Amino acid sequence: MEITIQKVLDALKYVDDPDLKKDLVTLNMIKDVAVDGKNISFTVVLTTPACPMKDMIHNACMNAILHYVDKEAKVKINMTATVTTKKGKDETTLRDVKNIIAVASGKGGVGKSTIAANLAVGLARQGAKVGLVDADIYGPSQHIMFGMQNEGPGSAEFNGQKKMAPVVSHGVKLNSIGFLAGPNQPIALRGPMATKALSQLFYETVWGELDYLIVDLPPGTGDIQISLCSQVPVTGAVVVCTPQDVAISDARKGIALFQLEQVNVPILGLVENMAWFTPEELPENKYYIFGKDGVKHLAEELNVPLICQLPLVQSVREASDAGRPAVMQENTVQALAFMEMAQNVAQQVAIRNADLVEA
Structure with a gap:
C-alpha cells in the first residue's frame, strides 16, 4: 500500500508531547514531511532546545511510523527547537527577547545568584540564546561568577x-551594575535611583535575539521586585529556598x-538549594544540615512545581569564585543536577506559554 504524507501525519497524531498533553500534529510541531517510496523524513520542532524528553519523543515518532504506516519504512527524523513565547512585540531593546525569567528568594544566603548563573549557562549549553541581568542592585555578584570582574x-x-x-561569557550575554562600581565602592542608591538603575540595565542594553533573559533579583520583597514586574514583561519566576x-x-x-x-x-x-550536604570523599552520603524536604513540602502545599533539589557541594562555591559556573563541569553530580534544573525550567516556560496561547 502506498505511503502518503497524510498517512504519516495520521500516525504521528498518536504521539503526544509529554508536557503539553496534546499530539504533535495538533501542536503544529511536525514540519517538512517528505515521502519517497518507503523513505520517510520529517522534522519535529520541540518547544525548547533544553527538552529532556527529546529522545523519548524521537523514539515514539519512530515507533508510530513503523506501527501505523509501514514496518519496513526507512525513517529519518530531524529534531530541532523553537522556544515558545507569548510576549508582544515592542520597540525597546527587549523586543527580540522571548522569555524573561526572574530568579528570586525570600532571604539572602540561599544561593539565588548561584542558581541564576547556572540556570543561564545550563540553558545556553543546551542550545538556547540566553542573557542575564544582575538586578541585585545592592549586592551584584554575576560579574564575579562569570569571571568578568575586569x-x-x-x-x-x-x-x-x-x-x-x-558582556559575553560562557555563551551568556551579561550586564550588571557590578561592572559600573569598583570592588570597594558601595552602591548607595535610594528607592527611585535604584529603580532607575534597574530600568537602565534592561532598556539601555542591546540584547538582540534571546530565548531566555534570566534576572537575578535581590532577596526579599522590596522596590526592585515590584518595579521589575511593573516595567518588564516577566514570563515567570523561579523561587530559590533552602529547606x-x-x-x-x-x-x-x-x-x-x-x-x-x-x-x-x-x-x-x-528550587530547593542546599537540600543535603555530600562530602567529596563520601559521595553516597547525604547529611540534611538545613532540614529535609522543606521546599518539597512547600511546593506540594502551594501546588506549584518543584523544579529540583540541589546538594550543597564545596566545588559549586569554588566554581562560582573561579568565574566558571559548576554546570560546566564534566559529568559531576552537581553539573548534571544543574542541567536538569535548566531543562525543567524550560519545560515550565513552554507549558505556561502553551496555556496562554489556548486562553
Whole structure:
C-alpha cells in the first residue's frame, strides 16, 4: 500500500508531547514531511532546545511510523527547537527577547545568584540564546561568577541611539551594575535611583535575539521586585529556598508578592538549594544540615512545581569564585543536577506559554 504524507501525519497524531498533553500534529510541531517510496523524513520542532524528553519523543515518532504506516519504512527524523513565547512585540531593546525569567528568594544566603548563573549557562549549553541581568542592585555578584570582574559593557546602537553592549561569557550575554562600581565602592542608591538603575540595565542594553533573559533579583520583597514586574514583561519566576523553616517562611512572602493582583507573575517553580550536604570523599552520603524536604513540602502545599533539589557541594562555591559556573563541569553530580534544573525550567516556560496561547 502506498505511503502518503497524510498517512504519516495520521500516525504521528498518536504521539503526544509529554508536557503539553496534546499530539504533535495538533501542536503544529511536525514540519517538512517528505515521502519517497518507503523513505520517510520529517522534522519535529520541540518547544525548547533544553527538552529532556527529546529522545523519548524521537523514539515514539519512530515507533508510530513503523506501527501505523509501514514496518519496513526507512525513517529519518530531524529534531530541532523553537522556544515558545507569548510576549508582544515592542520597540525597546527587549523586543527580540522571548522569555524573561526572574530568579528570586525570600532571604539572602540561599544561593539565588548561584542558581541564576547556572540556570543561564545550563540553558545556553543546551542550545538556547540566553542573557542575564544582575538586578541585585545592592549586592551584584554575576560579574564575579562569570569571571568578568575586569570587563565592562561596550557601546552599541539601537534605533539611532547609543546604548550598552552586554558582556559575553560562557555563551551568556551579561550586564550588571557590578561592572559600573569598583570592588570597594558601595552602591548607595535610594528607592527611585535604584529603580532607575534597574530600568537602565534592561532598556539601555542591546540584547538582540534571546530565548531566555534570566534576572537575578535581590532577596526579599522590596522596590526592585515590584518595579521589575511593573516595567518588564516577566514570563515567570523561579523561587530559590533552602529547606530550613526560617528560609521557607520568607519564601512564602516572596511567592505571595508575585501572586498579588498588581504584580501577577506566574511561579514557574521552586528550587530547593542546599537540600543535603555530600562530602567529596563520601559521595553516597547525604547529611540534611538545613532540614529535609522543606521546599518539597512547600511546593506540594502551594501546588506549584518543584523544579529540583540541589546538594550543597564545596566545588559549586569554588566554581562560582573561579568565574566558571559548576554546570560546566564534566559529568559531576552537581553539573548534571544543574542541567536538569535548566531543562525543567524550560519545560515550565513552554507549558505556561502553551496555556496562554489556548486562553
